[in-house]
Amino acid sequence: MDEEKMEKLRIQLQQLLNETQEFVQKIPPMQLYAAIGVVISTIFLFLIIRLFKRKSSNTIVLTGLSGSGKTVLFYQLRDGSSHLGTVTSMEPNEGTFVLHSETTKQKGKIKPVHIVDVPGHSRLRPKLDEFLPQAAGIVFVVDAVEFLPNVRAASEYLYDILTKASVVKKKIPLLLLCNKVDKVTAHTKDFIRKQLEKEIEKLRASRTALSSADITNEYTLGVPGEAFAFHQCYNKVMVAEASGLTGDTSQLEQFIREYVKA
Known part of the structure; x- marks a missing residue:
């Protein structure tokens, strides 16, 4: 049948x-x-x-050295609270939400942002590679108070990010965010930018001198014969200020909404 x-x-x-x-x-x-x-x-x-x-992403990645205040900024963006300072994160903090400052606006018409706070400890940094391919923007947070003792480590980490293929090929914009500027002893954003450029210039010279067998970095930075400056990068690099503890995140939010339209 x-x-x-x-x-x-x-x-x-x-x-x-x-x-x-x-x-x-x-x-x-x-x-x-x-x-x-x-x-x-x-x-x-x-x-x-x-x-x-598929290419239109709403992901913003917060990264930087441990203790720079990334997690406090994450909570300020999410719910307007510093969570009393928090402690060093061992796992990424991740969430999709409308920025706290926008919650009073008409709901349903504001695009939520996917924020990822990646731990800054050197052993945990490989987690950053999981999120960079989907990032619409990167926020590299610097402690403006304890900047000078950490300038070398911050420069090395920033150099590695700016030379990653996943960042260069997509030309992911990066915000260099000087945090804790409410403190009297905080350095200015211009000072921090200039010092980082000087340190990256030293790194560029030393790493260029290494043998071609060293493939730690996928791209090189700067223009041959010229001192390094952030405007020479493949992707756009901007500098701004914030204070996570006082809730001053306006420049950070402006960067976020420039690349994740509301």
Whole structure:
């Protein structure tokens, strides 16, 4: 009985195929080509739209050395609280939400932001590579008070980020965020920028001198014959200030909304 049903189905499909071929043969060639062209164009447009949507990310990655205040900034963005300072994170803090300062605006019309706070401990930094490919922007947080004792370590970490293929190829914008500027002993953002540029220039010279077998960094920085400056980077690098404990995150939020449209 099953074989009879299968045979009937095969015959019906064959008849349908024959009828389709006869119908197509009756269509004038120009109309047929036009119809095919419309179908191909529609498919192509659909693929382009899907590709564009796939590239549009709402992820902002917070990174930097341990103790720079990333986690406090994360909570300020999420709920407007410093959570009494928090402690050093051992796992990424991650969440998708409307920025706290925007919660009074009309709901449903503001695009949520996916914020990832990546631990700054050197052993945990490989976790950063998990999030960079999907990042719309990177925020590198620097402790403006304890900057000078950590300038070398911060420069090395920043150099590694700016030379990663996942950052360079997508030209992911980076915000150098000087945190804790509410403190009297905090360094200015211009001072921090200049010192980091000087340290990265030293790194660039030393790493360029290494053998070509060293493939730690995928790209090089700067322009040959010129002192390094952030404007020479493949991706856009900006400098701003913030204070996580006092809730002054306006410049950070401006960067976020520049690359994750509301």
